[in-house]
Amino acid sequence: MNFKLSEEQLILQTMVKNFTKNEIEPLASKIDREGKVPDDLLKKMAEIGLLGMTIPKEYGGSDFGNLGCVLACEELAYSGTGVWWLLGFNNSIPECIVHFGSQKLKAQYLPKVCEGKVYSSIQFTEEDNGSDARSLKTTARPDGDDYIINGMKRFSTFGAREGYAVLYAKDETGKCTAFVIDKNVKGYTVTKVWDLMGGGGVEAVDVYLEDVRVPKEHILGEKGEGLKILQHWIAAEKIEQCAACVGMAQAALDEAVKYAKSRMSDGKPISTLQGIRWMMADMYAKLQAAKWMTYRTAFLQDQADPEWMTEAAAAKLFVVPTTMEVVEMARRIHGGYGYAKDFKIERLYRAIAGASAIAVSLEINKSIVGGFVCK
Numbered sequence: 001m002n003f004k005l006s007e008e009q010l011i012l013q014t015m016v017k018n019f020t021k022n023e024i025e026p027l028a029s030k031i032d033r034e035g036k037v038p039d040d041l042l043k044k045m046a047e048i049g050l051l052g053m054t055i056p057k058e059y060g061g062s063d064f065g066n067l068g069c070v071l072a073c074e075e076l077a078y079s080g081t082g083v084w085w086l087l088g089f090n091n092s093i094p095e096c097i098v099h100f101g102s103q104k105l106k107a108q109y110l111p112k113v114c115e116g117k118v119y120s121s122i123q124f125t126e127e128d129n130g131s132d133a134r135s136l137k138t139t140a141r142p143d144g145d146d147y148i149i150n151g152m153k154r155f156s157t158f159g160a161r162e163g164y165a166v167l168y169a170k171d172e173t174g175k176c177t178a179f180v181i182d183k184n185v186k187g188y189t190v191t192k193v194w195d196l197m198g199g200g201g202v203e204a205v206d207v208y209l210e211d212v213r214v215p216k217e218h219i220l221g222e223k224g225e226g227l228k229i230l231q232h233w234i235a236a237e238k239i240e241q242c243a244a245c246v247g248m249a250q251a252a253l254d255e256a257v258k259y260a261k262s263r264m265s266d267g268k269p270i271s272t273l274q275g276i277r278w279m280m281a282d283m284y285a286k287l288q289a290a291k292w293m294t295y296r297t298a299f300l301q302d303q304a305d306p307e308w309m310t311e312a313a314a315a316k317l318f319v320v321p322t323t324m325e326v327v328e329m330a331r332r333i334h335g336g337y338g339y340a341k342d343f344k345i346e347r348l349y350r351a352i353a354g355a356s357a358i359a360v361s362l363e364i365n366k367s368i369v370g371g372f373v374c375k
């Protein structure tokens with residue numbers, strides 16, 4: 001067993017740490033307030049090789065793997081913004097094209113992802129269904145060499161940005177099929193931008209699809225195997241999300257230590273009080289467990305371990321509530337200031353709150369893991 005990150009992974013970690021410090025932190029309040037990532041950020045990420053980490057070199061990727069991607073998500077999320085989604089989505093969604101796509105789809109989309117020319121989106125949630133992807137109402141009807149898609153998609157992250165989406169619809173057999181669609185296609189309209197509680201920069205929108213024509217060759221994987229592809233992506237997204245939670249919790253602990261060392265009570269910094277130190281100790285131990293569980297799960301994904309998707313559900317089940325507890329403790333250490341927007345901890349507290357619902361809720365993950373344990 002080796003718990004050491006490789007030399008390459010350590011270099012990557014330091015590079016993204018610096019990128020977050022120099023490029024994201026100065027803009028973090030603005031990104032949080034406006035709920036929008038800066039327009040040039042995707043290109044900047046591409047320039048330092050943060051896109052296409054899960055894409056083979058022949059398509060312009062760095063082939064760094066999922067563990068590399070997780071390390072980068074963690075560092076970006078340290079800012080308490082939703083910028084890590086930009087990296088996460090532009091790695092985990094194209095990874096589905098690598099995994100399930102035809103040569104033609106790979107050649108058409110993957111190099112553009114690596115160059116930061118397109119924003120990758122995924123569209124399965126609808127007005128009437130989120131967790132229950134089997135109840136999709138969006139339809140795909142064959143018409144010659146094409147499919148015609150009609151319906152709506154809710155909360156599509158980066159759905160208004162230029163690029164492509166992996167969209168899930170019910171085909172003529174009633175099964176779920178995944179399509180790769182261009183977001184500038186005729187009939188694709190964005191109708192609502194969601195004003196979210198935190199994680200500024202996520203850019204979730206509603207999308208309407210009216211007679212959107214997609215070539216049959218844009219089916220991702222086999223016709224009717226959409227749910228399998230969706231489960232694959234959701235599992236990868238859970239691991240990225242765990243990494244982001246670890247990054248936010250680390251930032252919260254660092255903020256709490258800084259605050260506790262400077263805040264005085266009875267003539268001494270509160271960091272000297274046993275009650276505060278015990279909280280710090282709990283936070284540290286919880287963070288270590290969450291971090292290593294996340295890394296291990298990404299490692300299993302990179303190894304294509306047969307249980308990596310179940311392990312991703314188990315990781316989410318543990319990492320999300322555990323890191324939320326860490327952030328809550330850090331907020332309490334800040335006293336009343338933890339409730340004020342002048343302090344980073346307030347942003348972290350709101351940002352981490354979304355993690356329990358996105359990429360399927362904790363309850364659904366419990367059902368997945370419970371089913372595995374009792375099989």
Ligand SMILES: Cc1cc2nc3c(=O)[nH]c(=O)nc-3n(C[C@H](O)[C@H](O)[C@H](O)COP(=O)(O)OP(=O)(O)OC[C@H]3O[C@@H](n4cnc5c(N)ncnc54)[C@H](O)[C@@H]3O)c2cc1C
Pocket residue numbers: 121122123124125129130131132154155156157158196202204354357358359360361362363364367
């Ligand atoms: C910021 C943000 C970004 C998002 N980005 C995207 C995106 O890019 N693309 C996309 O398609 N979607 C996206 N989503 C949607 C997200 O994936 C869904 O919100 C999520 O899947 C949950 O669905 P729901 O909100 O409809 O909740 P519901 O499915 O209605 O669940 C409501 C409650 O019921 C519980 N529940 C439901 N079914 C079961 C069950 N079978 N067993 C036990 N409990 C159950 C849930 O745990 C939850 O507590 C995003 C959401 C947010 C907030």
